[in-house]
Amino acid sequence: MLLRLEPRTQSSKWLQVASPLIAAALTIITAFVLFGALGKNPVVALYTFAIQPLTTLYGLGELSIKAMPLMLCALGLSIGFRGNVWNIGAEGQLTFGAIAGGGVALWAYGNEGVWLLPTMIIAGGLGGMLYGAIPAFLKNRFNTNEILTSLMLTYVSIQVLGYLVHGPWRDPDGFNFPETRIFNEVYGIFPVLIDGTRLHLGVVLALVAVVVVWVLMARTFTGFQIEVGGQAPHAAAYAGYSQKRVVWLSFLIGGGLAGIAGMAEVAGVIGQLQPVISPGYGFAAIIVAFLGRLHPFGVLVASLLMSLMYIGGESLQMNMNLPLAVTGVFQGLLLFFVLGSDVLIRYRIRFASSRREALG
C-alpha cells in the first residue's frame, strides 16, 4: 500500500482547526476543475456558492433559519448516536411535531391569545416525543431494531400529514387545495426578530437547545451513562446503567427536539400545514450530527455549513444557470473532503514505498 495511516498518540490539536481548511482548499481546487470544465468562471462560481449568500443581512438570516431545524434534529440525534441508539426517523418525528403544533393552532382558530405560541411549542415537542416513543417502546419491549422501525414510521407520518391536509384539516376557504388555514398572524406565527430578515424565535430555541444538550452530555450523570452505554456497553451493564433507559432518553429527547423543529418550521416560515413541510431535514441532520462529531458546538457549526451548501446551491442555479445536479455533485464532493480531512486529526499519513526506502 502506498498510503499508510499511522495513529497519533494524541489527536492533533492544530489539525482539529486546520482540517476544515484543508477540506476547503481541496474543494476549491475541485471547483476550479469542475466549473471550468462546464465553461463557467470558477472564481465567480465559488463566490456565488459560498460568499454571496452571506453578504446581506437577509442572507445571514436565511442561513440561520435553514440551520435551525438541522441543528435541533442533529442535537437530538447526536445524543442517541453517542449511546449507540440509531434514530433514523427524525424526519417522521419532525412531521409529527408539526402536526401537533399546527393542530393546536387550528383548534384555537378564532380564539387566539398570547398563550398560543408557548402551547404550540410544547405540543410540538410532545408530538415528536410521542412519535419517537414508538420505536423506543418496540425496541425495549420486543427487541425490534430501531433503524427499521424509525425509518418506516417516517413514511407513515408523511401519509398521515397528507391525509390531514387533504381531508379533515383542509382550509374550508382554500378552494379545496391541500392546505390548512394560515395560522393567526399575531399569535400563531413566530415573530420576526430582526427587521429585513425572516429570523424568528425558532433560531433562539435552537441555540438554547445547543447549550442545554451540552450541559446534559458534558456535565450530568445521565449524559455520562449514555456515553458509556455507547462506547462500552459491557462496562455499562456491569455498572448497572440501564441501556433501556438510554434508548428511552435518546428517542424522547431526539423526538422532542425534532418535533420542536417541525413546529418551528411551520410556525416560523410556512405559516400553515401543507403536504410537504420538510425537504429532508431529518435525514440531512444525520450528516450534520457526524460532521459536528456528535458534539453540540460542532453540530452548531456543521448545521450552518450544511445550510450554506443548500443556499449556495440555489444561488448557483439562480445566478449562473447551473442545473441542480451540479450542485448535488459539488455538495457530495465537499462532504467527502470534509470527512476525509477529519482523518488527519487522528492519523498521520505516511507515504511508504519499500522500493524507495530500499534505494535510499
Added chain:
Amino acid sequence: MEGLDTVVAILVGAIRAGTPLVLAAMGELVTEKSGVLNLGVEGMMLVGAVSGFIATVATGNIYVGIAASIVAGMLIALLFAFLVLSLMTNQVATGLALTIFGVGLSAFMGIKYVGTPIEGLKPILIPYLSDLPVVGPILFTHDILIYAAVLLVIGVAWFLYKTRRGLILRAVGESNDAAHAIGHPVMMIRYLAVLFGGGAAGLAGGYLSLVYTPQWVENMTAGRGWIALALVVFATWRPGRVLLGAYLFGGITIMSLHIQALGFNVSSHLVATVPYLATILVLVIISRDATKIKLNAPAALCRPFHPTV
C-alpha cells in the same frame, strides 16, 4: 375466475416490484456481513440506472447496458470503499454523502437522456411451462434479471454459509481484529464486499431503467434504496429472508393498488401506509426472540479496521 386472476396478478406484480429491492439488498447484505455499513445505496442505484441507460442508447445493446450498470455501481462503490476503508472516515456520514453525490451525478449524466425511449428487456417465454395456468405466469414468465435475482440470493447464501471464503467474510464482520490476527486480509475482503454491494445496487438501478420502466427520469428510484437498506435489517441479515421481505413489501404495495383498481373506496393515504406498518409488524413478531437476532447482526458492523501490525 376473477378472484384467482387477481391473486395471480398480485403475485406476479410482487415478484417484479420486489426484484430491484432483492438485488440492492443482497449487495448491501454482503457489504454489511463484512462489517461495513453503506448507506449510499440510493445513490449507487441511480448511478447504475443512468449508466446502463446511456450505454444502451449509445450501443443499442441492452446487455451492454446491464453490464455498464454493474460496472458503474462498482466504480462509485470504490470511491466509498477508499474513503471508509483506507481513510477510515465515518461510515454513516460517508454513505449519506455518497447518496447526495450519486443523486447529483446521475441527474447530471442523464440531462440529455430525459424523454428518450428504448426497447426494454422482454420476459422469456418457456414453451409449455409459461402456459401453465396460475403457475405459468407466477414462476415461468419473467425476464432474465428476475431469475438472476433469485439465483443471486441462492448464490450468496451458499457462498456465505457453505464456503470457506464466505466464512472468512463473516468472521471479518464479526471481529475484524481477530480475523486479522489469524492472517486474513481484512482490507481486501471488505473492499471486495463493498464492490459487490455496489455492483448489485448498480444492477438494481439498471433493472429499473432498462426493464421495469425503460426510460431515464431523475431520481427514478424514488426511495427504493432506503427500502432495500431497511430490508437487510428486516431480514436479520439472512439472504432467504431478504427475498421474502422484498416480495412481501412489493406484494403489499401491489395489493393496495389492486384494491383501488377493483373499485373499493379507500383513502389513498391510509392505504399507502400499509406496506410500512406491515413491515414493522412482521419484524416485531420475528424479533421477539432476542438471541436469534443478536446472532445475525455482524458484531463489527461500522467498526473501522486499522491494522496495528
Added chain:
Amino acid sequence: MTQGTGLWMAARRRGWALMLAVLAAALLQGDGLSAAGASLKIGFVYVSPVGDAGWTYQHDLGRRAIERAFGDRVKTSYVESVPEGADATRVIRGLAASGHKLIFTTSFGFMNPTIKVAGEFPDVKFEHASGYKRLDNVATYLARFYEGRYLTGLVAGHMTRSNIIGYVAAFPIPEVVRGINAFTLGVRAVNPAADVRVVWTSSWYDPGREREAAEALISQRADVVTQHTDSTAPVQAAQDRGVYAIGYHSDMSAFGPRAHLTASTHNWSNYYIRRVREFLDNKWKSTNTWGGIKDGMVVLAPLNRAVPEKVRALVAEKTAAIADGRFHVFAGPITDNRGNTRVAAGKTLPDGALLKMDWFVAGVTGKLKQ
C-alpha cells in the same frame, strides 16, 4: 534517489506553474454576470426537476421558447426542485433581489410565498401558475387542461371493449379531479356503459409506481389507460400488455407506438411569449388567464392510426366547438357519482366551482371525501 527525485521535483514545479496559469486564465475571463445591456432577466421557479419529463419539463420548453423568440433581449434562469415550504420564499425573493424583473412560479404550493415576496418587490412582476390569489404585480395563469381531457375521453370511450378505463392519478387535488371528470364526461358521451377507475399513486413522478398502478388496472380488465402523473410508464405498460393508452403533458407515442391513442399536451410557449412581449412593451397587467384550446395552451397530440374516421371527425368537431365557445365541457345536466345533480340542464359550471372541484361525475368509481 537521483533520477526519481529530479523528475519528481520538476513535476512539482510544473504543477505549480500549471495551477497559476489556470488561476490567471480564470480571473481574466469575463465574469458572465456583467449586465448584458438591457436584457430583461426572467426567472423560473420549478417544483420538480426539469428531468421529470412531465409538468416541469413542459414549462421549461416554454422557457426555451422565450429564449428563441426574443434572443438577446432576454436572459432566463431557473431554479428546479424547489420544495414548496420555506425554501420557496427564499428562492423567489432571491430571484427578485438579483435583478429578475419577471418571475414565473410554476406550482400551486408557491402561491403564498409568491404573494409574500411580491409585497416586498412592487416593481417585479410575478406570474403564478394554478393559484387563486392576485396582486397588482401578481398574475395567475392556468390552462383548461380539462378541455383536452374531454376530447381524449371521446377517443377512449370509443376504443374500449371491456368498458373499463383506468386512470393513474397522483393526488386528489382539484386540478386532477377536474381532469378525471372531464375525461369521464367525454367517455360517457360516446359510451354510456363505460366506467373510469382511478388508482392513486401518492407521488407525482415515480415511474415504477405508475407502472405498477397501470398494471393493476390492466389486470382488472381496463383496456385503455390514462394518467395524471409525470412519466411515460403507464403508456409503456399499455404497450407491453397490448392495450391502449392516452398520454398527458406531452406526446408520449415514442414510448408506446401501437398503444398511444393520443395525448392532451401542455403548451405554455404562446402564453409565455405573449406575456414577455407585453412586459417589454410596458403593457403588462395583472390578469387571471385560464386559457384552453382556443388559446393554444392545450393541444391534442396526433391521433393513432387505429382510431376510426368517425371518431376523428367527432373529435375535430368538438375541438372546433370548444374553441368557438359553442360547447362547454361542464355544461349541464351533470350528476355526480352518488346520484346528486350538480349542474342543471341548460346551465354551465362556473369557473369558481371548477377551481375547487371535489366531487366525481357519474361514471367514476371511487369517492373523494375521506
